[in-house]
Amino acid sequence: MTRHIRHAGYFCVLLLVALLLNAARVQVVQAPSYERNPGNRRPDISRYEQPRGDIVVGGRPVTGSRDTRENLRYERTYTDGPMYAPVTGFASQLYGTTLLESAEDGVLSGADPMLAPFPLWNDFTRARNAGGDVVTTLHPAAQEAAYRGLAGRKGAVAALEPSTGRILALVSAPSYDPQPLSGNGSAAARAWARLNADEDRPLLNRAVRQTYPPGSTFKVVTAAAALDSGVVTDFEAPTDSPDPYRLPGTRTRLTNASKSCKDASVREAFTLSCNTVFAKLGVEVGGRDMTATAQAFGFNNGGLRIPFPVARSTFDTTLDKAQLALSSIGQYNTRATPLQMAMVAAAVANGGQVRDPYLVERTTRPGGSTLVTAGSRAIRQAMYPSTAVRLRTMMRDVVESGGGRKAAIRGAEVGGKTGTAQHGLGNSGTPYAWFVSWAQGDRDLAARVAVAVVVEDADAERGDISGGGDAAPIARAVMEAVLKSP
Amino acid sequence: MSKAGITVATADPPPPAVRRLPRRRGIELALIVLAVLLSVYGYCAVGLARHGTLPPGAAGYGAGLGVLALLAHLAVRLRAPYADPLLLPIGVLLNGLGLVLIYRLDLETPGDRAAPAQLVWSTLGVALFILVVLLLRDHRVLQRYTYVGVIAALVLLTLPILFPAVNGARIWIRIAGFSIQPGEFAKVLLAVFFAAYLAANRSALAYTGRRVWKLQLPTGRVLGPIVAVWLVSVGVLILERDLGTSLLFFGLFVVLLYVATGRTGWIAVGLLLAALGAVAVGRLEPHVHSRIETWLHPFASIEAGEGANQLAQSLFAFAEGGLLGTGLGLGHSYLIGFAVKSDFILATAGEELGLAGIAAVFLLYGLLVERGFRAGLAQREPFGRLLAVGLASLVALQVFVIAGGVTGLIPLTGMAMPFLAQGGSSVVTNWAIVALLVRVSDSARRGYDGQDAR
Numbered sequence: 051m052t053r054h055i056r057h058a059g060y061f062c063v064l065l066l067v068a069l070l071l072n073a074a075r076v077q078v079v080q081a082p083s084y085e086r087n088p089g090n091r092r093p094d095i096s097r098y099e100q101p102r103g104d105i106v107v108g109g110r111p112v113t114g115s116r117d118t119r120e121n122l123r124y125e126r127t128y129t130d131g132p133m134y135a136p137v138t139g140f141a142s143q144l145y146g147t148t149l150l151e152s153a154e155d156g157v158l159s160g161a162d163p164m165l166a167p168f169p170l171w172n173d174f175t176r177a178r179n180a181g182g183d184v185v186t187t188l189h190p191a192a193q194e195a196a197y198r199g200l201a202g203r204k205g206a207v208a209a210l211e212p213s214t215g216r217i218l219a220l221v222s223a224p225s226y227d228p229q230p231l232s233g234n235g236s237a238a239a240r241a242w243a244r245l246n247a248d249e250d251r252p253l254l255n256r257a258v259r260q261t262y263p264p265g266s267t268f269k270v271v272t273a274a275a276a277l278d279s280g281v282v283t284d285f286e287a288p289t290d291s292p293d294p295y296r297l298p299g300t301r302t303r304l305t306n307a308s309k310s311c312k313d314a315s316v317r318e319a320f321t322l323s324c325n326t327v328f329a330k331l332g333v334e335v336g337g338r339d340m341t342a343t344a345q346a347f348g349f350n351n352g353g354l355r356i357p358f359p360v361a362r363s364t365f366d367t368t369l370d371k372a373q374l375a376l377s378s379i380g381q382y383n384t385r386a387t388p389l390q391m392a393m394v395a396a397a398v399a400n401g402g403q404v405r406d407p408y409l410v411e412r413t414t415r416p417g418g419s420t421l422v423t424a425g426s427r428a429i430r431q432a433m434y435p436s437t438a439v440r441l442r443t444m445m446r447d448v449v450e451s452g453g454g455r456k457a458a459i460r461g462a463e464v465g466g467k468t469g470t471a472q473h474g475l476g477n478s479g480t481p482y483a484w485f486v487s488w489a490q491g492d493r494d495l496a497a498r499v500a501v502a503v504v505v506e507d508a509d510a511e512r513g514d515i516s517g518g519g520d521a522a523p524i525a526r527a528v529m530e531a532v533l534k535s536p
Numbered sequence: 537m538s539k540a541g542i543t544v545a546t547a548d549p550p551p552p553a554v555r556r557l558p559r560r561r562g563i564e565l566a567l568i569v570l571a572v573l574l575s576v577y578g579y580c581a582v583g584l585a586r587h588g589t590l591p592p593g594a595a596g597y598g599a600g601l602g603v604l605a606l607l608a609h610l611a612v613r614l615r616a617p618y619a620d621p622l623l624l625p626i627g628v629l630l631n632g633l634g635l636v637l638i639y640r641l642d643l644e645t646p647g648d649r650a651a652p653a654q655l656v657w658s659t660l661g662v663a664l665f666i667l668v669v670l671l672l673r674d675h676r677v678l679q680r681y682t683y684v685g686v687i688a689a690l691v692l693l694t695l696p697i698l699f700p701a702v703n704g705a706r707i708w709i710r711i712a713g714f715s716i717q718p719g720e721f722a723k724v725l726l727a728v729f730f731a732a733y734l735a736a737n738r739s740a741l742a743y744t745g746r747r748v749w750k751l752q753l754p755t756g757r758v759l760g761p762i763v764a765v766w767l768v769s770v771g772v773l774i775l776e777r778d779l780g781t782s783l784l785f786f787g788l789f790v791v792l793l794y795v796a797t798g799r800t801g802w803i804a805v806g807l808l809l810a811a812l813g814a815v816a817v818g819r820l821e822p823h824v825h826s827r828i829e830t831w832l833h834p835f836a837s838i839e840a841g842e843g844a845n846q847l848a849q850s851l852f853a854f855a856e857g858g859l860l861g862t863g864l865g866l867g868h869s870y871l872i873g874f875a876v877k878s879d880f881i882l883a884t885a886g887e888e889l890g891l892a893g894i895a896a897v898f899l900l901y902g903l904l905v906e907r908g909f910r911a912g913l914a915q916r917e918p919f920g921r922l923l924a925v926g927l928a929s930l931v932a933l934q935v936f937v938i939a940g941g942v943t944g945l946i947p948l949t950g951m952a953m954p955f956l957a958q959g960g961s962s963v964v965t966n967w968a969i970v971a972l973l974v975r976v977s978d979s980a981r982r983g984y985d986g987q988d989a990r
Contacts, residue, residue, distance in 0.1 A: 051796075051798065052913060054798045055909060055912050055925055056913075058794065058929060059906070059909045061791070062902075062932040063902075065932060065935075065936040066901075066905075068936075068945060069898050069935070069939050070898055072944070072945040073854070073891055073895065073898070076854045076886075076943050077855060077859065077886065077890065077891040078891060081855035081856075081858055084851055084854075084855035085855055085856065087835060087844075087852065088838060089838030089844035089852070090852040092868050176863075
């Protein structure tokens, strides 16, 4: 019997070993994959166990956290939600995060290992740090001016500081309040369904995630290419330009709104926004140089992050001459985000230099000490400084005597360019009204702000919408707000 | 000078020195103190982690557990001084740890406090332990009540059929607000019956009857009653849908039959029957079929968009624990939901104490079982041996069935983790098991004469 008792004992040892091995399998070998399983709520629970860090605009947080005492404890709140939604995005317990809430999630949620007091400390203690804050470059008054300017319309505004690339305003209209999306209840689901069903697409960030045909505002790029490449040496000399202009290789005739475009100088043509002159210039510059200049301004760059990704603005590189002619006046396949066009205006105001734009000034630890600063950005020379000086003159002409008079500001030098972009099948859609501009106060050493405004307004009568009429006043309000501040 | 007449007296071999085993009651006391301190420490750790202060009842809790353990220790000192010194401390530690885990889970369910009731049941369990140790002077007395015991066991097993089902299983009876699981008590009674019957009939089982091929079949007269009892108990359990317990009885039956008769054939027949039964039940019973599906694909419900089921939640809890655990009071095992304090209590230990803690718990059970087997080996007469082996196997099988179930090793069947899980009947039964093991080991070690039993 003893022998058999021992056998039974060995059997029990076998069971024990099986249990131990299986426990090791579950707790050590499989643990990482179990922790990543979408059905596992622990990552969410620990994520929402503490208040989220805040996004700061002009020294004041525009976000907050609310203790719900639920399983997912803290919910995001927003002050002035719709105004800052194109910057903050939303932080939803159901639908994830977008824009800054997404790009800086590590800092805001406290998961960023940089927040730990010592390297690997959190891996050891299994603690999560309190969330850090994200300080933005936004100019609250400029943001508010842009938001009010677009109220009730569809469109977007992007404003930059030309010398640094700091983004001063980023507005998309119509906007939405991100707060109802924060929670995890049925109210959040309803808000989500409503926002997604909305035909005006309020969740779309038109300033950075939507591209539009830039229309005549692209003539800034074409003029820069023409001056840089030597096709035009004297921007005040008459060009040999027919009116109407027959697109090379086609029978399509390009016409102008203005009557005095035939053989106009580049400077005149810029003020009058002559399609014929700039289409012909584009063809004369050639696809290669046009592409090079457009890319130097930031076109065809799909990797720009501010720190959330910006949609790629395009300038087609495989064009025949007719297509190149159309592309050079911002039609055909040329498309740009409002932010990209603000970069174009900023390059003119900044001596031809393009700075990659950014939205985060610095991130801070919970106590307020700096974690990461923006640091210096890449600089590209989009055009010669001499070209930039001439373009400044031309853009100033537009505001002083052209279509951009509504953007003029007393006590400041303002340059701009209007644009009215055709779109839709057979150009049947309501045109987009563009205005890009920059402004330098009389006492300033350099231009302090560059703006791009686009208004797409389905409600307006077709003839009523124009860059100078609809978009320029908004740009002016934004520029004024920036210039007024010390 | 003749050497005749001179007888060289050959010295008688000295009488064998009766080498008494040491009693080791001091060690037992020290280990009990350690077990109580560990439990109190766990209780304090929960409070510190959750509220930053010592929980208000820490002193009372420690004192209560300490007094209970000391009373049990005094009873052992008085009436079973040669008992194995590890059995009682292991019971105290596991019971104390279970109370800590239940108290910790009570914090997540403020409306449903289970720890105070569990403490009352633990008191009853220890009281039963003391009673058994004091009153049952010799375990062989139990042999007299074999048939009374088995009838009582069958009545206890059948009783819940008359009561409404709770969560799909008819294993509870409700009396005056208390839920009792009579099947738990029946376990011990059946183990006693199997041990007694097999001890009396083991020669007949092993050596009589026809031989079919290599298998020695015992006569029907001997095997009849035992198979009948076993069939009735398993049948009742399938009707009550308590498959864990029927698996347990089956395993107990096979182990004891093998130990009693020494016939390997029994294992073969047992495994064959078990396999057939498992396949049949898995096919026919939808309840069981779904359990097997869940075991094979624990995350299927997540992929189907229905959220994590209990087994998936349990696995997530274990995974979260990792090597060292989150710390007491800092896990989220309450996500398991229903039965988190009973069947799934091990998941809380896994999450908050980690693999280290789980391994320690398993080793404690392993040690308890090993001491049971030792008592069986040291015992001379067959009833005591079979009783000790049966009770130890009962614990081993139960731990394996439920711990394997919640960690995804085998399909999940509802069952209480001995000592740890919430459930009064279970705690009382486990204290009875420990008491019987103490009694058997005392008699084995008291009678030990330095020679191994054959």
